[in-house]
Amino acid sequence: MKTIAYIEDDLEIGNMVKEDLEQRGYKIEWFYSGEQALQDTVMQKTDLVILDVMLSGLDGFTIGQRMKKDYPNIPILLLSARTSIDDKLQGLQFADDYLTKPFHPDELAARIEVLLRRFGKSISECIKLGHIQVNVNENRIFDKQTRKEILLTSKQYQIFMYLLQHPNQILTKEQIFEAVWDEPYIEGDKTLAVHIRYLREKIEIDPSSPQIIETIRGIGYRVKQ
Incomplete structure (x- = not known):
């Protein structure tokens, strides 16, 4: 069961x-103020934060910035009645998504699921694939042969985690792109292919003959476990 820290007064x-x-099916830890949430040990085992912007005391922008600094691997979803582009841009400097009020419960649930997938919160803590080991809780990947850490960009990591969430499943380019970029895929766009190529250069022993991320011609990609 995933734990959500919900901050709303x-x-x-x-x-x-x-x-x-x-x-x-979520476990909800509800706080009436951001200060209360920051002082609670539940943040150490939280999978996601839902944070209202208009709070008494410190506002959601201030609380969110502190949370992201202290817990950079926990996704933050901002809720706000503010709809101006300036407010959204301010929030998205630290938050991972921004949903304006009023909202439909189904949309909130869908955005939560996207963030949990994006941050790899839906898979096991340690995954071994051939010569690499993924420590999900630490967001770190190691090459067991060289005993060195493999450093990925944010998008490379999000793509890899999304593939790992669906082991042995063929995922279309559209599915991967829309899950990672959260926007519609345009046929012919090479953005995903470029990121996959650079990702393979970092995690494959022989990028020209990949053993971890398979290309399924005409469809997409698959990670076999």
Whole structure:
């Protein structure tokens, strides 16, 4: 069961969101202020944060920046009635998604699932694939042969984690692109292919003959476990 730290001081909205997400199988730790959440040990075992911007005391922007600094591997989803582009840009400097009020519960749930997948929160803690080992909780990948860490860019890591969340499953280019970039895939776009090529150069023994990330011609890619 995934744990969500929910920070909201509006009781009506808070009760509605908490009840809906609990029915969907999440464990909700509800805080009425950001200061309360920052002082609680639950953050050490939280999988995702839902943070309202308009809070009494320190606002959501301030709280979110502190959380991202202290817990960089925990995704933050901002909720706000503010719809201006300036507010969104300010929030997205540290947050991983921004949802404006009012919102439909299904959209909130969908965005949560996307963030959990993107941050690799839905797979086991340690994965071994041939010569590499992925420590999911630490967001680190090691080459067992050289005993060195493999450093990936953010997008390379997100692509790899998404593939690992679906072991042995053929994923289309559209599925991968839309999960990682969170925007529609345009036929003919080479962005994903370029990222896959650079990713292979880092994790494959022989990038020209990949053993970890397979190309399924005409469809997409697959990681076999």
